[in-house]
Amino acid sequence: MKESVGTTGLILNESLLWEKGKKGRCGFSLPRRDVESCPLDEELTGKGPDFPDLSEVDVVRHYTRLSQWNFGVDTGMYPLGSCTMKYSPKTNERQASLPGFATAHPLLPASLSQGALKMMFELEQYLAEITGMDATTLQPAAGAHGELTGILLIYAFHKKKGAQRSKIIVPDTAHGTNPASVALCGYRPVLVRSNEQGILSVEAVAEVMDEDTAGIMVTNPNTLGLFEENSQKIAEIVHAKGGLVYCDGANMNAVMGIVQMGKIGVDVMHLNLHKTFSTPHGGGGPGSGPVCVKSELEPFLPVPRVIEENGRYVLAEDYPESVGKVAAFHGSFGVMIKAYSYIRTMGPKNLKKASQLAVLNANYIKERLKGTLHLAYDRPCMHECVFSDEHQKAAKVTTLDMAKRLMDYGFHPPTVYFPLVVDGAIMVEPTETESKEEIDQFIEAFKAIVNEARQDPDRLHDAPKRCKVKRLDEVAAARKPCLAG
Amino acid sequence: MKESVGTTGLILNESLLWEKGKKGRCGFSLPRRDVESCPLDEELTGKGPDFPDLSEVDVVRHYTRLSQWNFGVDTGMYPLGSCTMKYSPKTNERQASLPGFATAHPLLPASLSQGALKMMFELEQYLAEITGMDATTLQPAAGAHGELTGILLIYAFHKKKGAQRSKIIVPDTAHGTNPASVALCGYRPVLVRSNEQGILSVEAVAEVMDEDTAGIMVTNPNTLGLFEENSQKIAEIVHAKGGLVYCDGANMNAVMGIVQMGKIGVDVMHLNLHKTFSTPHGGGGPGSGPVCVKSELEPFLPVPRVIEENGRYVLAEDYPESVGKVAAFHGSFGVMIKAYSYIRTMGPKNLKKASQLAVLNANYIKERLKGTLHLAYDRPCMHECVFSDEHQKAAKVTTLDMAKRLMDYGFHPPTVYFPLVVDGAIMVEPTETESKEEIDQFIEAFKAIVNEARQDPDRLHDAPKRCKVKRLDEVAAARKPCLAG
Amino acid sequence: MLYLPHTGEDIVSMLQVVGVDDLDDLFSIVPEDCRCKGDLNLPEQLSEWELNDHMEALSHSMAVSPEYRVFAGAGSYEHFIPASVSYLLGRSEFVTSYTPYQPEMSQGTLQAIYEYQTLAARLLGMEIATASHYDGATALAESLLMAIRVTRRKKVATSSLIHPLYRQVVKTYFEPTGYEVVELGYLKNGVTDLAELDDMDDLAAVAVQSPNFFGCIENLQAVGEKAHDKEALFIASFTEALAYGLLKNPGSQGADIACGEGQSLGIPRSFGGPALGMLASTKKFMRSLPGRLVGQTKDLDGKRGFVLTLATREQHIRREKATSNICTNNSLCALAAAMYMASVGGTGIRELARLNHDKAEYLKKELKKAGFTITFDSPTFNEFVVEFPDGFEATYERLLEKKIVPGISLAPYYPELANHYLLCVTETMSRDDMDALVREVKS
Amino acid sequence: MLYLPHTGEDIVSMLQVVGVDDLDDLFSIVPEDCRCKGDLNLPEQLSEWELNDHMEALSHSMAVSPEYRVFAGAGSYEHFIPASVSYLLGRSEFVTSYTPYQPEMSQGTLQAIYEYQTLAARLLGMEIATASHYDGATALAESLLMAIRVTRRKKVATSSLIHPLYRQVVKTYFEPTGYEVVELGYLKNGVTDLAELDDMDDLAAVAVQSPNFFGCIENLQAVGEKAHDKEALFIASFTEALAYGLLKNPGSQGADIACGEGQSLGIPRSFGGPALGMLASTKKFMRSLPGRLVGQTKDLDGKRGFVLTLATREQHIRREKATSNICTNNSLCALAAAMYMASVGGTGIRELARLNHDKAEYLKKELKKAGFTITFDSPTFNEFVVEFPDGFEATYERLLEKKIVPGISLAPYYPELANHYLLCVTETMSRDDMDALVREVKS
Numbered sequence A, B: 001m002k003e004s005v006g007t008t009g010l011i012l013n014e015s016l017l018w019e020k021g022k023k024g025r026c027g028f029s030l031p032r033r034d035v036e037s038c039p040l041d042e043e044l045t046g047k048g049p050d051f052p053d054l055s056e057v058d059v060v061r062h063y064t065r066l067s068q069w070n071f072g073v074d075t076g077m078y079p080l081g082s083c084t085m086k087y088s089p090k091t092n093e094r095q096a097s098l099p100g101f102a103t104a105h106p107l108l109p110a111s112l113s114q115g116a117l118k119m120m121f122e123l124e125q126y127l128a129e130i131t132g133m134d135a136t137t138l139q140p141a142a143g144a145h146g147e148l149t150g151i152l153l154i155y156a157f158h159k160k161k162g163a164q165r166s167k168i169i170v171p172d173t174a175h176g177t178n179p180a181s182v183a184l185c186g187y188r189p190v191l192v193r194s195n196e197q198g199i200l201s202v203e204a205v206a207e208v209m210d211e212d213t214a215g216i217m218v219t220n221p222n223t224l225g226l227f228e229e230n231s232q233k234i235a236e237i238v239h240a241k242g243g244l245v246y247c248d249g250a251n252m253n254a255v256m257g258i259v260q261m262g263k264i265g266v267d268v269m270h271l272n273l274h275k276t277f278s279t280p281h282g283g284g285g286p287g288s289g290p291v292c293v294k295s296e297l298e299p300f301l302p303v304p305r306v307i308e309e310n311g312r313y314v315l316a317e318d319y320p321e322s323v324g325k326v327a328a329f330h331g332s333f334g335v336m337i338k339a340y341s342y343i344r345t346m347g348p349k350n351l352k353k354a355s356q357l358a359v360l361n362a363n364y365i366k367e368r369l370k371g372t373l374h375l376a377y378d379r380p381c382m383h384e385c386v387f388s389d390e391h392q393k394a395a396k397v398t399t400l401d402m403a404k405r406l407m408d409y410g411f412h413p414p415t416v417y418f419p420l421v422v423d424g425a426i427m428v429e430p431t432e433t434e435s436k437e438e439i440d441q442f443i444e445a446f447k448a449i450v451n452e453a454r455q456d457p458d459r460l461h462d463a464p465k466r467c468k469v470k471r472l473d474e475v476a477a478a479r480k481p482c483l484a485g
Numbered sequence C, D: 001m002l003y004l005p006h007t008g009e010d011i012v013s014m015l016q017v018v019g020v021d022d023l024d025d026l027f028s029i030v031p032e033d034c035r036c037k038g039d040l041n042l043p044e045q046l047s048e049w050e051l052n053d054h055m056e057a058l059s060h061s062m063a064v065s066p067e068y069r070v071f072a073g074a075g076s077y078e079h080f081i082p083a084s085v086s087y088l089l090g091r092s093e094f095v096t097s098y099t100p101y102q103p104e105m106s107q108g109t110l111q112a113i114y115e116y117q118t119l120a121a122r123l124l125g126m127e128i129a130t131a132s133h134y135d136g137a138t139a140l141a142e143s144l145l146m147a148i149r150v151t152r153r154k155k156v157a158t159s160s161l162i163h164p165l166y167r168q169v170v171k172t173y174f175e176p177t178g179y180e181v182v183e184l185g186y187l188k189n190g191v192t193d194l195a196e197l198d199d200m201d202d203l204a205a206v207a208v209q210s211p212n213f214f215g216c217i218e219n220l221q222a223v224g225e226k227a228h229d230k231e232a233l234f235i236a237s238f239t240e241a242l243a244y245g246l247l248k249n250p251g252s253q254g255a256d257i258a259c260g261e262g263q264s265l266g267i268p269r270s271f272g273g274p275a276l277g278m279l280a281s282t283k284k285f286m287r288s289l290p291g292r293l294v295g296q297t298k299d300l301d302g303k304r305g306f307v308l309t310l311a312t313r314e315q316h317i318r319r320e321k322a323t324s325n326i327c328t329n330n331s332l333c334a335l336a337a338a339m340y341m342a343s344v345g346g347t348g349i350r351e352l353a354r355l356n357h358d359k360a361e362y363l364k365k366e367l368k369k370a371g372f373t374i375t376f377d378s379p380t381f382n383e384f385v386v387e388f389p390d391g392f393e394a395t396y397e398r399l400l401e402k403k404i405v406p407g408i409s410l411a412p413y414y415p416e417l418a419n420h421y422l423l424c425v426t427e428t429m430s431r432d433d434m435d436a437l438v439r440e441v442k443s
């Protein structure tokens, strides 16, 4: 193959903040003091935090250097399965930083915040339309927070019905946040196994669904990148027993404008704006996890809700059945602006196109790599495909080794060891913003690595060799945790 | 010494723009067409430039990767002599990008551009005050452009006097732009040698100064980092013979608030806002090279000039003796904003302090390295000090070798082989924004390198080894030039 | 389309490899009746330039400084943010990376968050801090649940002077759990009535906010003692992190957990989010903490590096037994806070906090002079409660016309406090701004 | 002070090493009577926040879009700039580096400028382009001087329809040289009168701008033929680089040198600067080019890399014999242009140029309908000349009140053209904007 994308170059070491600086420096322009000082009672004052004192140039170099030890979507392909690492358009960043939005106080009177309320009102409608649901709350701050909110809605629903239930069905392919969210609401997750095709069978659900089960939590498309074909029948079963269907919509990027979740019996679902709707991940957040519901659950949505009253927008609190609040204010407003901008600049046709190309890219990789890597489920996939290290076991090369070696080739590794149903899973989600050329390079790189696995396994065991640090000892980190300097 | 600042890490290869992309892609949002198309005569239309078609993500990755092959002041110490690579405050960038400034048309009526005119008017006054001169033009786009403008003023001065002259005195320590600017104006540069102390002697100048000499062009402090102590006497001699004194003020960073050029007989001088006044260099510009003059030269300044008329600012064209224009519009307005912001946030005390610390840093390096490297002139220096590879000749290690090796240690090399009067010159200008810690690391690095020069010269001959590319063949580049792909 | 790089040929050749005829065929497994019919009903795409116009128009309808002077805090504070922080935070290596699951290629984020954890712990006087939570309210809810896990008790006591919206979030989180929340009333001087604790038992935690919602500084030490007497955890909550540049920190007052909102530390208010949930504790509770943690370790060559650690607490390993369901947190906000704390520095933050306090005192004084009542006489930081005369609503509206927002009305949260307003003054308010406010409310 | 890292102790210990007692002693070599007495007379330092207020106030007094609709071009054009370009251009590795004298550490800048040179050459249809000059005017002056060097002749002919301000710069540059500039008049249809060339001899160059200052497209091929008949170099000058997305490029019309302004290529107008001087030529004149050049080469391992090259033309080697005195150029502006050209792409620039042309034609048509005279009937790109009735000055002022700037008056530059205005329309003007203009000038 031609020269790998990854190479090495000069970068700079940088010590920890408190190993730098000198007392008396300051990187902040202290405002002029225009009032007399009036000292607070000694009783109440401490000696102040032990922060280093740095100049502006100290701070700028520190973070400029650190940034160069990082890899982002802007650096290269980041096929992290289940995370939808698509390109985040720069214009969306610009919109979110408009002073009117960025510096607005959350408790401004509605008369002074019409722009923000209008944007939120419209975004709620767009998301309801995209999912085929009836109403939306933007308050949850991330996917898991959306799950929690959704389960709280289910809880409120059953409570109102007068008969609370104790369990929620969760398939074995579910993301860890699903059972965790279920448990947070006092429900017991009931595990159902996906079938040999990697999806839920009607029978499996029928077997466990009963009157004490509040509902089911299905990720669709699921974490194997497969569409849950039986979802409608499953929904019927669940509904028949008075349960509700929760859809984890983290993988909505596969089916925008194609599948209407509302039509397949979903009662409540969350979206990840920081995945499907292109808002950047910021190295782990902030995200935004709106929840969309069918009308039967609307009364329970968190307050305040943005409503329109003859052309004006107001925040309404008066929903007696509401679950209350899941965030202090309105949720990740700054993130919503970016998702809103994305939807407005894409329009209906391009959103659908995006899903089609995301699925095309994933299937293309699946087809071109399945000879090289063991493919867990050899069926048409949606936005991602899941391989494993099965074929490399002989050479004692693991999924982790191959992941680390990919770094040397200039690619961020896929998600590894998830979903748990595939042992040594390698979960590849390219997203639609990767061009055929990028994807071909990724495929070549993976093939080259699999060759190395055969010919020179230690190259992989020792990987990565090009990063600023060699492979890090995560076990030691957990054994004797050092969490602060 | 402790671990060097320089190390290696993962960076990404990136092909040339036209080796990427696919016809039909676009990284630009084409505006909606709201008028009918009306094709231009075939006669006049070409087939359009052969540009690659790229998506926004292609472009973003291309330049993100390229940027990581670069080193800037924000990355680390950049002691490039004569270039005053001080830290460029981020707030100044913000001011320059304010829409009112960034998107203003240069020919707006004065009534619609008061803010810009006021800023320029005040900046001219500030610069005159800092240099101790009477008037300023902001039109020149860089230092050399300022020189050209200054020499044009001298030319106009003598022309008005009715007796043009043919020569201008230029010392051997002068920057290459000086003789080149002199020549551009049809004058013949007359070389005078600096004395054994690295400065101009009164005698040397007296010897060559005559009635056919239009003036002298002195850099003060000069390029050896030395203050031209005899400048007053020299000015007297030049003036006595009807000549004018031009001061290359590129090194003004050494003497803000300390020396008044106006007081030492300077008639005209330029400043480099992109050096002394902290505006960033942008990998080679844009700069700004204002010219300050004594009142006798003011009538000749370029037009238009910003003047105040009872509180309003206007652009005045009516200066019959003006040399005309050196730029289409007002010069590097965007750069001026940054310099203006710098002066306003520094204030008179900090500007002086900046010069004091710049000189302190240079003298500190001079003292601490003079045992290690040969010091060309062992006297108190101003903003920079000049060493040479004298001591390394034995080991066949050159200035260039040491410069390249400094990269591996994480520092940008000093200016090398300039000024020409010192053979193998190593010209170190730390500037005031480098802290003692940074400077100490630089000194340690240089000492380590000099050790390597003794023990393992080839390490230096092969340097750099940590950068993305090894040492580049500049000779081949010039022998068979390939200037476009 | 700008963001969709595929050309016609790309699609054709890729479809061939996949072995289907057109893009729709990729979805043949999707049952007909699950499909969308026709296009989504969304507005047609805008060009980048149309978007700019549209968003500028929306943003212009918002009341923000410098045009407006907003004397509102109540959990969201206006503080200056250096241009250097905004620039650095925008570097795409930070912005466009995911949670650092692959540490060797995420050392920038990891060292920066490790530094954030350290500075956060130092600010609060605690031993360790988490990598971030969604906001101050969810950080408090998670802290209370953590106390319940740790103590195996089912009841918590929370001050009624904790931010009312935080208490609503706690209520929402607790609803399905069956755990009990009892609220502590407040005294005339605007601090929590700790006496009410005396006849409460089996408390998992006592949570008090300082400065509290009225801006008053609570006696944390007393809370700590009472809580510990009952073997309950002492949870110190806060909405204005900057206060600890000046006040005694929670740790020094015996807090077991300190949690709250870090927005003041260099994060734009952005209509309330994204925010920064801060959560810190003593080492003792390390393995019970919710949320992500970055720890120091070594690489194969023994070189220092950083990784996400103690994952066994987390949902992706522990599933339903995890200490929390949180996954994505507010990492970039934590990074902003770290950059901000590093820029302000130890010396700077103290002077900045002083300035906040002194300016608020100035406005207090001027309002008193003008004849208004400062309801509570306990010391405050940069917020305080004023009682305005009956019918102030009209004045309030008039001030809005004048582009002044004179604080937040307390009535919705504390019906007994009709005509009471919570005012906030930070370093961004000049003496002139404050004098103008006083002039207007008087007239 | 934010930007001065030295602490008191730092200064003391460093002074010790240097062997002087205080900072003033560092300047003992400076004769007493050269010294400043007391502080500089400058305003006291502002905080970052005071600066923000001050600069915002200044900038708000400027008439810019969207508030104003400015139909002015004349060498400075309003074009959309993608947010991606502004972001990328702000990356400090590009912004805070110096001229790439040390190539191994500056490959980012060097490859980017090499790419700029290539795209610039392709846009203009030339073989090579320089790394940049200050602006279009100085690029023209340097081109004329270059022609004089190359041909060893002392006279140049320039069209009177080259931007008047460019011609002033040329005049200024030529004043001390003794070289002669003769100007070619223009014809009724708004193009240069080439017939005047017939009885001129010993010309080093013939310089014509297209589209010219009236917006009219010149017959470059004819210029080329006439120039070459006289063994003079043909210099094609321009102010609107975008035009070559649609028009035949200078190279295809026989230009020996193409030079002009690149501001339209992604560079904000910024009140006229910094700008981008573009200068391109045939390979033949490579070694006579003024200014910096980046060339491709290999490193020790044979890997591709880029360096500044042909330095023997330059002042730092050649001193007074250099082809120019230029040192610092406008590199970051060239980088912006490269990013812009890469973003727009070959397909995009063509459509964008068409849109500029078609919109200008629309306004032309509407103005004609409204009864105004389009003075010159030659084809134009995105600018054209209109004749307004006597006393239009009043209307002009009224339009300014309405926040419309109806072009530039030609009278100051061409006294014979009283009441004539140069109007510009780019992709940033909507049909509504143009209709509004027409409505207003009519009423």
Ligand SMILES: Cc1ncc(COP(=O)(O)O)c(C=O)c1O
Pocket: A082, A083, A142, A143, A144, A145, A175, A177, A219, A223, A248, A250, A251, A272, A287, A289, C326, C327, C328
């Ligand atoms: C399938 C699935 N569900 C839920 C989540 C949780 O979303 P978040 O990380 O935003 O809380 C994720 C994110 O990794 C996911 O992939």
Ligand SMILES: Cc1ncc(COP(=O)(O)O)c(C=O)c1O
Pocket: B082, B083, B142, B143, B144, B145, B175, B177, B219, B223, B248, B250, B251, B272, B287, B289, D326, D327, D328
């Ligand atoms: C002493 C001196 N004079 C003149 C110049 C030329 O300035 P510029 O590069 O801005 O044209 C320089 C810049 O290197 C210099 O150092």
